[in-house]
Amino acid sequence: MNQIGVNELSKYWGLDEETIFLNHGSYGATPRIVLEEQTRWQLLLERDPVKFFEEIAPDALINSRKAIANLVNCDYNDLALIENATSGVNTILRSLNFEKGDEIIVPNHAYQACRNAIDYIAEKSGAVVVTCEIPFPISKKQIIIDNIMECVTEKTKLAMIDTVTSPTGLLMPFKELVDLLESKGINVLLDAAHGIGMIPLDLENIGASFTTSNCHKWLFAPKGAAFLHVRKDLQHLIRPLVISHGMTIPLGDSTRFRHEFDWTGTRDISALCTLPFIIEEITKLVNMNWDEIMIHNNKLAVEGRKIICEKLGIPLPCPDDMISSIATIKISSNAIKNVKLHEPDPLHLELLEKYNIQVPVWYWPNPEGRYIRISAQVYNNEKEYRYLAKILKKCL
Ligand SMILES: Cc1ncc(COP(=O)(O)O)c(C=O)c1O
Incomplete structure (x- = not known):
């Protein structure tokens, strides 16, 4: 067992014990x-799928929405439970009418996946994508606020902002940014893929x-658990x-938004059903x-x-208060030859294959460079970053 990657909590995860997992x-x-x-x-579902989907699931999903709403301060009726942030972004972009x-x-x-969704919609509608240049290091x-606000014109309809x-x-x-943009009548789509469980979110505020x-990133949910919050007026x-039964179900005392998002066809909703358990039990597990x-x-x-920066002699690329639980370091300003976006950087492979360190190293075109990004989670410890720093010093 690789002792560097062990702390008192790592035993609760099934991560490969030989790998230092920094991603x-x-x-x-x-x-x-x-x-x-x-x-x-899943077993409950398979005991009686009809009873599960018709009687158990609706209540379970309400409980999941309530648990999430409680953590991010919003009305649970304004939440849709979806599979991932990519589909959340697509849902909004493909619903709005762009001229x-x-x-x-x-x-x-x-x-990039979310940027692609914007490009796709722009191509179809004739909308114009305005790329805001933000430097890194920063x-x-x-600077971020100024650069984004400088991109605003009277034609700006939407801004997609990451948390x-x-x-x-x-x-x-x-x-x-939300305050400034929304006060000008611009809708903000907040891409909080790195959001719940990582940074405090108060959606009402x-x-x-x-x-x-x-939810499958920093809230520890099984894969395929995310939410979309839509302000009531929108x-x-x-x-x-996916258009399904919800389009024609009689409204009753509910809304079309609720009906349509509550049923998008038969699917495995077990990851979503675990959310109340996670929010309650993880805190006990990790104390x-x-x-x-x-x-x-x-x-x-x-x-x-x-x-890592000290070991490599690189200045901190941004102030400490501009990072949360992931941190990127630019290891060189140029791409290494022939490595393109989405292709594994040879250093990533070397770190993994030779030194058992799972950490992303990638090329990013703008601001251009080669980047390494560390993550920190309760199962990590400082020794792991020291080891990575030592190995990086050797490899670079
Ligand atoms: C900022 C951001 N947006 C969207 C996503 C997409 O997340 P998912 O693949 O779960 O849809 C990611 C994933 O890493 C992300 O970092």
């Missing part, structure tokens, strides 16, 4: 007790038009990607409440980044 950020990692809870739901010349703002640090968050950027790990000043967040515009988990992970990411 919680990509797909999360789910503790065993959560997977057992998911299996319990020729409408402008959509997206920072150059946006997650010295203060005001935490994927390639560069920046904690965005999203609350300030933030006030974004739309927010989507993954719900009549938003339709699920920290959710705020303490976030603070713990933030401190560890700050420390891990410092260890």
